[in-house]
Amino acid sequence: xxxLNYEMNRQKAxxxxxxxxxxxxxxxxxxxxxxxxxxxxxAEARRCIQCPNAPCVGGCPVGVPxxxxxxxxxxxxxxxxxxxxxxxNALPAICGRVCPQETQCEGVCTRGRSGEPVGIGRLERxxxxxxxxxxxxxxxxxxxxxEECAAGDEAACxxxxxxxxxxxxxxxxxxxxVVGSGxxxxxxxxxxxxxxxxxxxxxxxxxxxxxxxxxxxxFRLPKALVEREVAKLGEIGVSFETNALVGRLxxxxxxxxxxxxxxxxxxxxxxxxSYLGIEGEGLNGVMVANELLTRxxxxxxxxxxxxxxPVYAGKRCVVVGGGNVAMDAxxxxxxxxxxxxxxxxxxxEEMPARAEEIHHAEQEGIEFKLLTNPVRVVGDDAGWxxxxxxxxxELGAPDASGRRRPEAVxxxxxxxxxxxxxxxxGSKTNPLVARATPGLEVTPRNLIVVDERTCATSKPGVFxxxxxxxxxxxxxxxxxxxxxxxxxxxxxxxxxx
Amino acid sequence: MYPIERVEALNAEVTRMTVRxxxxxxxxxxxxxxxxxxxxxxxxxxxxxxxxxxxxxxxTIVFQAVGATTMRLARMxxxxxxxxxxxxxxxxxxxxxxxxxxxxxxxxxxxxxxxxAKWLHEHGCEVDVITxxxxxxxxxxxxxxxxxxxxxxxxxxxxxNGNKGVVTAPLQQRIDEGADYDxxxxxxxxxxxxxxxxxxxxxxxxxxxxxxxxxIDGTGMCGGCRVKVGDxxxxxxxxxxxxxxxxxxxxxxxxxxxxxxxxxxxxxxxxAGRVASEGRDCGGSAAAGAVGxxxxxxxxx
Numbered sequence: 001x002x003x004l005n006y007e008m009n010r011q012k013a014x015x016x017x018x019x020x021x022x023x024x025x026x027x028x029x030x031x032x033x034x035x036x037x038x039x040x041x042x043a044e045a046r047r048c049i050q051c052p053n054a055p056c057v058g059g060c061p062v063g064v065p066x067x068x069x070x071x072x073x074x075x076x077x078x079x080x081x082x083x084x085x086x087x088x089n090a091l092p093a094i095c096g097r098v099c100p101q102e103t104q105c106e107g108v109c110t111r112g113r114s115g116e117p118v119g120i121g122r123l124e125r126x127x128x129x130x131x132x133x134x135x136x137x138x139x140x141x142x143x144x145x146x147e148e149c150a151a152g153d154e155a156a157c158x159x160x161x162x163x164x165x166x167x168x169x170x171x172x173x174x175x176x177x178v179v180g181s182g183x184x185x186x187x188x189x190x191x192x193x194x195x196x197x198x199x200x201x202x203x204x205x206x207x208x209x210x211x212x213x214x215x216x217x218x219f220r221l222p223k224a225l226v227e228r229e230v231a232k233l234g235e236i237g238v239s240f241e242t243n244a245l246v247g248r249l250x251x252x253x254x255x256x257x258x259x260x261x262x263x264x265x266x267x268x269x270x271x272x273x274s275y276l277g278i279e280g281e282g283l284n285g286v287m288v289a290n291e292l293l294t295r296x297x298x299x300x301x302x303x304x305x306x307x308x309x310p311v312y313a314g315k316r317c318v319v320v321g322g323g324n325v326a327m328d329a330x331x332x333x334x335x336x337x338x339x340x341x342x343x344x345x346x347x348x349e350e351m352p353a354r355a356e357e358i359h360h361a362e363q364e365g366i367e368f369k370l371l372t373n374p375v376r377v378v379g380d381d382a383g384w385x386x387x388x389x390x391x392x393x394e395l396g397a398p399d400a401s402g403r404r405r406p407e408a409v410x411x412x413x414x415x416x417x418x419x420x421x422x423x424x425x426g427s428k429t430n431p432l433v434a435r436a437t438p439g440l441e442v443t444p445r446n447l448i449v450v451d452e453r454t455c456a457t458s459k460p461g462v463f464x465x466x467x468x469x470x471x472x473x474x475x476x477x478x479x480x481x482x483x484x485x486x487x488x489x490x491x492x493x494x495x496x497x
Numbered sequence: 498m499y500p501i502e503r504v505e506a507l508n509a510e511v512t513r514m515t516v517r518x519x520x521x522x523x524x525x526x527x528x529x530x531x532x533x534x535x536x537x538x539x540x541x542x543x544x545x546x547x548x549x550x551x552x553x554x555x556x557t558i559v560f561q562a563v564g565a566t567t568m569r570l571a572r573m574x575x576x577x578x579x580x581x582x583x584x585x586x587x588x589x590x591x592x593x594x595x596x597x598x599x600x601x602x603x604x605x606x607x608x609x610x611x612x613x614a615k616w617l618h619e620h621g622c623e624v625d626v627i628t629x630x631x632x633x634x635x636x637x638x639x640x641x642x643x644x645x646x647x648x649x650x651x652x653x654x655x656x657x658n659g660n661k662g663v664v665t666a667p668l669q670q671r672i673d674e675g676a677d678y679d680x681x682x683x684x685x686x687x688x689x690x691x692x693x694x695x696x697x698x699x700x701x702x703x704x705x706x707x708x709x710x711x712x713i714d715g716t717g718m719c720g721g722c723r724v725k726v727g728d729x730x731x732x733x734x735x736x737x738x739x740x741x742x743x744x745x746x747x748x749x750x751x752x753x754x755x756x757x758x759x760x761x762x763x764x765x766x767x768x769a770g771r772v773a774s775e776g777r778d779c780g781g782s783a784a785a786g787a788v789g790x791x792x793x794x795x796x797x798x
Binding site: 204205206214242243244245248249250271272273275281282284285287288290291294295298299300304305306307308309310312382383430432 | 520521524538539540541565580583584585586713716717718719720721723725730735749752753755756757763764766767
């Protein structure tokens with residue numbers, strides 16, 4: 001075991017993070033979790049035992065050197081901690097807030113075997129928020145690492161290399177188009193800019209950020225923070241074209257042949273909503289979660305009429321689904337004034353949502369009807385939703401994916417009175433780019449086929465990553481793909497010199 | 498920013514606006530639309546292209562001042578600019594191959610049907626255009642349509658132009674006379690498109706309708722614009738906006754079209770208040786209308 005320069009904190013539980021009171025916060029869109037103070041952060045970091053095999057690093061899709069940065073926090077050197085994190089992770093303030101740490105870094109933390117794991121996500125969030133408040137110190141820490149590297153310190157060199165790109169600044173003059181501006185694209189753009197490429201990001205909407213902007217609500221991820229991360233990319237030379245829907249305004253051949261991009265990264269996500277496919281889904285008062293979230297997050301409909309976009313909210317709302325989008329939709333509907341119930345066809349254990357968000361939803365008074373599946377939406381004569389007929393489910397034998405398949409219990413039908421229904425049962429890939437790009441191989445589900453290591457598609461010079469390749473997944477997996485694709489693109493561009 | 502180059506009132510309610518957007522002008526085809534946002538607090542509204550000039554780099558839109566956003570839009574002048582202007586969106590209308598077509602426009606829909614009529618005319622198709630308006634003072638684009646049609650038949654609800662009735666009457670008459678249409682295209686209020694489709698159905702004439710549901714993003718992401726076609730819901734913004742008129746569930750579309758009606762009054766008042774507080778002219782022609790806030794304002798009746 002590495003020598004600890006600090007006294008370990010043997011508390012079994014994480015240092016609690018201050019949060020807004022559940023009753024109060026359910027009325028506002030302010031961020032729920034307030035983040036650690038410096039004292040909290042040091043205390044939590046001292047729970048890390050610096051175990052030599054560091055399983056946490058393997059659990060992180062972008063390989064953040066967790067014990068190293070946590071040790072710096074434990075010793076109070078927050079600037080150096082930030083430099084270490086930022087080297088591996090382009091968007092730490094975002095990942096610290098939205099990653100499902102319980103299934104990633106924290107899920108394999110040695111301390112989690114007896115008690116709670118180290119609050120790695122909370123610490124990552126703390127150091128990036130701290131660095132934003134102390135930009136000079138953060139920059140100086142990176143300079144210090146460079147000097148140590150120059151003086152021959154291998155560990156410092158490793159961090160500097162990952163911070164500045166494995167292939168350093170050797171791609172000056174190369175131009176890369178990035179399609180979409182979600183987490184995969186922002187990461188890819190940042191990594192390529194660090195290597196000297198001129199990067200242009202094309203975004204169909206009027207604001208960049210993808211799901212970070214239109215999907216994840218303000219109370220979980222403040223939009224100012226997304227803008228701050230995007231602005232940093234602008235500082236290192238990434239430019240943005242909004243209102244530019246690739247597949248309609250431009251196609252990929254035009255970007256390469258006419259506009260002269262040497263390579264293209266496609267990070268268009270999985271934004272096409274899925275429906276339940278049951279009777280009554282077209283009634284008024286029924287919407288998919290993307291519509292609710294886009295109105296509220298992107299268009300600020302919760303401030304209507306100061307903002308022009310309205311949003312319908314009922315008094316009694318059911319949200320169907322068990323993922324993060326369902327939790328976001330449920331908590332959003334609650335804040336718009338509805339009583340909310342989440343209906344999910346499997347059990348609590350099977351819910352894919354982040355544990356903290358399920359907990360927050362429960363605290364805010366959101367009811368859960370698990371092992372329940374909707375079978376019919378009922379409306380009134382005017383065509384508005386009035387009820388949801390459901391059936392109880394039980395878990396049967398495991399299916400091909402290893403998950404136990406839910407089966408309806410005969411004769412268990414019951415009905416819930418509602419005036420609002422939000423469908424959050426997943427999303428599919430928008431086929432627009434694939435349709436408009438001859439030579440781009442896709443699966444029957446419109447997922448783009450890529451080489452696992454380089455993210456290269458079947459079309460030369462075109463790379464892809466994130467939900468467009470793997471289907472709806474997490475922010476951090478998208479970022480990991482963006483990072484791999486940047487390396488793949490750099491390799492491609494270097495070999496084409 | 499997208500500069501406004503020209504603003505012209507076509508009648509007391511309808512405005513034609515030419516916007517500088519060279520990339521879109523280069524690409525946009527008849528039937529496709531744009532989404533615009535006036536300013537930072539604005540909503541996104543869809544407006545279908547009325548004309549474009551790739552050489553000049555401009556796209557022309559026509560709209561009716563019926564909701565909060567279109568009322569504010571109608572007060573903008575040449576030299577002002579729109580914050581966001583995104584397109585082309587949707588699929589171009591499938592016009593190729595038509596030899597004898599009837600293009601039908603209801604009210605503002607006339608301005609959206611015009612580029613299709615023009616395209617057909619320029620591609621060797623014999624085009625009849627039937628348009629319908631409430632009253633003769635609201636008739637628009639008469640000269641433009643004359644220039645690109647074999648026949649133009651203009652109907653008014655009140656008969657003030659001497660031609661009282663709805664658009665389906667002359668359509669039925671032309672079919673009975675042996676017009677032998679191989680394509681009918683209808684753009685206008687949902688109720689009008691419903692009756693056009695009902696008129697052509699017994700004859701099996703291919704009939705396209707341009708649907709106008711609520712839209713938010715316009716890129717296929719949110720499902721706000723779903724239209725029931727046959728047994729399934731399709732997204733007007735990516736699968737449409739044109740659909741087979743004999744398969745569309747118009748009653749479903751009409752019901753969904755009023756979902757946000759209760760918000761529209763509040764939006765209009767807020768918009769008027771905001772304009773007043775900014776010291777701008779808030780007189781204007783505030784036509785009372787049903788459409789607004791997130792609604793597609795392309796074809797207000």
